[in-house]
Amino acid sequence: MQLGVALAGGGIRGIAHAGVLKALEENNIQIDVIGGTSSGSMVASLYALGYSPYYIYLLFKRYARDIVSIDALPIINTIGDFVANKKFQVRGFNSGEKIQQAYNKMALQKGVSCMAEIKKPIVIPAVDVNTSQKFVFTNTKEQGDRYISNISVGEAVRASSSFPGIFCPCDFQGYKFLDGGILDNIPVQEVKKRGADKVIGVNFRADDIDENSNFMDISMRTIDIMGNKISEEGIQESDLILTVDTDGTGILDVDKIDVCYCAGYRCAMQNMDRIQSIL
Numbered sequence: 403m404q405l406g407v408a409l410a411g412g413g414i415r416g417i418a419h420a421g422v423l424k425a426l427e428e429n430n431i432q433i434d435v436i437g438g439t440s441s442g443s444m445v446a447s448l449y450a451l452g453y454s455p456y457y458i459y460l461l462f463k464r465y466a467r468d469i470v471s472i473d474a475l476p477i478i479n480t481i482g483d484f485v486a487n488k489k490f491q492v493r494g495f496n497s498g499e500k501i502q503q504a505y506n507k508m509a510l511q512k513g514v515s516c517m518a519e520i521k522k523p524i525v526i527p528a529v530d531v532n533t534s535q536k537f538v539f540t541n542t543k544e545q546g547d548r549y550i551s552n553i554s555v556g557e558a559v560r561a562s563s564s565f566p567g568i569f570c571p572c573d574f575q576g577y578k579f580l581d582g583g584i585l586d587n588i589p590v591q592e593v594k595k596r597g598a599d600k601v602i603g604v605n606f607r608a609d610d611i612d613e614n615s616n617f618m619d620i621s622m623r624t625i626d627i628m629g630n631k632i633s634e635e636g637i638q639e640s641d642l643i644l645t646v647d648t649d650g651t652g653i654l655d656v657d658k659i660d661v662c663y664c665a666g667y668r669c670a671m672q673n674m675d676r677i678q679s680i681l
Contacts, residue, residue: 405681406435406598408590408640409442410605411583413565415648416441417462417659421666422604422644424455429674431681435598437525437589439582442604443562447505447555450524450541451512459663465504466656498560498569506556517541517558518551525592527582528561531571536585538592590636600680603640604666607647641680644669 407426409419419442426433438446448458506515514520517539526539537548539558550558553574561572561579571578586592588603637643646669648662670677 403599403681404434404597405432406437406593406596406601407433407446408588408593408601408603408636409436409438409446410588410603411438411440411442411563411565411581412606412648413441414466414656414659415606415646415662416445417459417466418606418646418648418662418666418669419445419604420449420455420458420462421663421668422646422670423449423458425667425670425674426677427455429678431677433522435523435525435593435596437527437593437596438562439527439587439589440563440565442588443526443559443582444501444505446524447520447526447559448508450520450522451509451514451555452521453508453512459659461508462663463659466659468500468504498564498572501563502554502556502560502572504556505559506554509555514555516552516554520555523596525589525596526558526562527586527589527592528558528564528572528579529582529584531578531580533577536582537577537579538589540592540596542596586636588636588640590640594639600641601639602677602680603637603643605637605643605645607645642673642676644673 409416419438423433423445436446436450438444445458448461449455453461509515517524518541520541523542524540528537528539529535530537535548537550539550539553539561541551557572557574561574562582564570564572564579565581571580588605590601590603593601646666648658648665
C-alpha cells in the first residue's frame, strides 16, 4: 500500500507540516507520495529531497525572516493606486527570488537541479493568471501539458507560493504563476494520481475574528475559508484530514514558527490512532 500526504498552504503556519511529518516519522510511518501547495510546497519539496522533518524546521527558523521580508510601503501604495483606479503595478511586491534561490541551493545540496530529478513522487500546484488554469509541477510522467517537470525546484516552490498581494507572479516559459491555493489548496487528488492508495490531508483551522483582528488576520481567515471551500472535493476524497490549530498565527508571523511546528506535531500525535487505522 502506498501512503500519500497532501499539505495545504497557510503562510508561515506551513511549518506545522514538518511537525506532522516528524510525528509520522517517530511512529515509523513511511510516506510514499507527497504533495503541497504554497507553504505546503515548501515543506513537501524539502521532504521529497530527503531532508528530515526536524531539519526542515531548522531551515525555516534560519531562512523564514529573510524570505518574507517585504517593503510594506510600496505594497500599500500599490493597493492605493488600485483602489484609485490607477494602472495596477506589481513592482512594489516581493519578487520571490529569495525563495527560488534558497530552494535551488538546498536542492543542489542533494544533487538535484530540477523537479524531474527528485526521487520521491511529488506534486506542487500553481495557477497561471493568464489562462486561469491549474498547473502541476511534478517528477512523474503525466498526460497533458499542464504537468511540468523541466523546472527548477526553486521556481516550482516560488510559483506555488506566490501569494497574491504579497509576491509578484512567477514568470516561467510565458506563464505567470500565482499561489496554487487559488484552485487547489490541498492537492489530495493530485497525490492520488501519483499512485497513493491512502491519502492524509493536512490543513489549518480558520481563526476566529474579533475586534482586535487586523487586516492580515481578516485576510488569513478569508483565505482559510476559500481554501477549504475550493478543496472540498479533495477533502472528501482524502482518507483522513488533520486540521491543525495554530492559535491565531498570521500569514507572515515568523515569531510563531516554534508554536506552529509544535502544533502540527501535537495534532498528528493526538490523531495517531486514527492515522494507524487507515494503514
